[in-house]
Amino acid sequence: MNNALEFRISASYGKTEVLHSVAGTIAPGEIVALAGLSGSGKSTLALALLRLLHYRGGSVTGSITVEGRELTGLSESAMRSVRGKLIGYVPQSPGTALNERLKVRTLLEETWSAHAEGAGSFGALLESVQLPGDQVFLNKRAGELSTGQGQRLLIAFGIMHKPAVLLADEPTSALDVITQAAVLKLFAELNQKNGTAMLFISHDLLSVASISHRVDILHEGKIVESGPPGKIFSAPEHPFTRSLVDAMPRRMD
Numbered sequence: 001m002n003n004a005l006e007f008r009i010s011a012s013y014g015k016t017e018v019l020h021s022v023a024g025t026i027a028p029g030e031i032v033a034l035a036g037l038s039g040s041g042k043s044t045l046a047l048a049l050l051r052l053l054h055y056r057g058g059s060v061t062g063s064i065t066v067e068g069r070e071l072t073g074l075s076e077s078a079m080r081s082v083r084g085k086l087i088g089y090v091p092q093s094p095g096t097a098l099n100e101r102l103k104v105r106t107l108l109e110e111t112w113s114a115h116a117e118g119a120g121s122f123g124a125l126l127e128s129v130q131l132p133g134d135q136v137f138l139n140k141r142a143g144e145l146s147t148g149q150g151q152r153l154l155i156a157f158g159i160m161h162k163p164a165v166l167l168a169d170e171p172t173s174a175l176d177v178i179t180q181a182a183v184l185k186l187f188a189e190l191n192q193k194n195g196t197a198m199l200f201i202s203h204d205l206l207s208v209a210s211i212s213h214r215v216d217i218l219h220e221g222k223i224v225e226s227g228p229p230g231k232i233f234s235a236p237e238h239p240f241t242r243s244l245v246d247a248m249p250r251r252m253d
C-alpha cells in the first residue's frame, strides 16, 4: 500500500537554502508532528509540499508523492484539483488567509465549489469545529470573527473535502487552552473517523505530542530526530531535541 505522503525536498529563497533534503513519510491514518523553533522552516515545508512556495518567493527541488502520485511537474491547474481534495491545508494565520470583507457563507461556498457540485450544507461542518452552524454565523463577515473563530473556520476549510492528508500549520496557536484541547481532540477524531493522515506542525512539542503517533524534529532545515512521542520525551538522542525537551515547563514542587 502506498504511503499517504512521501517526500524528499530542498527549498530556497533566492540563493539561501532553508530546507536541506528534508525527507519524510506519513502512512495512511498516521499523525506525524513536525516540531521546531521559529524560523526552522516549518511553514516553508508545508508550502513546498502544497507547491505554493513560489507565491512566497521560494523554489523547491525534489519529489513529493501523495498516495503514490507524484506532484512535482504537475501543472498549476492540476495542482488546484489536488489541493483541498488530496491534501488539505490549514494555514498558519487566519488574519492573512481569510478575506475579511467576505461572509462566512461565501467563503465556505467558494471552498466547497472548488471540488464539488451543487450547494454544500455547512451547519454540521461548522459544528464539528465548535462553531455555530446557524444563519447568524454564516452571515458574519470574516473580519468580524475572533482569531480563534477564524482559525476554526480555516480548519473547517481544510477538512471539508475529507483529504487523504491534512497539513496543519500551527492550527492551535491562536487558541486559548480549553479551545486548543477541543481542537486537538477534533483532529484526533477526524483521524480516527476518516483515516485522515496528518502532518501537524507546531513549535509546541507538548501540545502536538498528545495526538501524534510520531514526532519529527526540524532543526536548521534538517530533520534531526524522528520517533514516537514517548521516546522523544524520555530518551531524546540529538542535542537539539534534548534542549527542546529540557526547555519544556515542569512542575516545580
Ligand SMILES: Nc1ncnc2c1ncn2[C@@H]1O[C@H](COP(=O)(O)OP(=O)(O)OP(=O)(O)O)[C@@H](O)[C@H]1O
Binding pocket: 013, 018, 036, 037, 038, 039, 040, 041, 042, 043, 044, 045, 056, 057, 058, 092, 203
Ligand atoms: N519569503 C521569504 N524570503 C526570504 N526568506 C524567507 C521567506 N520566508 C521565510 N524565509 C526564511 O526562511 C526560514 C524559515 O521560515 P519559515 O516561515 O518556514 O519558519 P517557521 O519554522 O514556519 O517559523 P515560525 O514558527 O515562526 O512560523 C526563516 O529563516 C525565514 O526568515
Ligand SMILES: [Mg+2]
Binding pocket: 042, 043, 044, 092, 169
Ligand atoms: Mg511558520
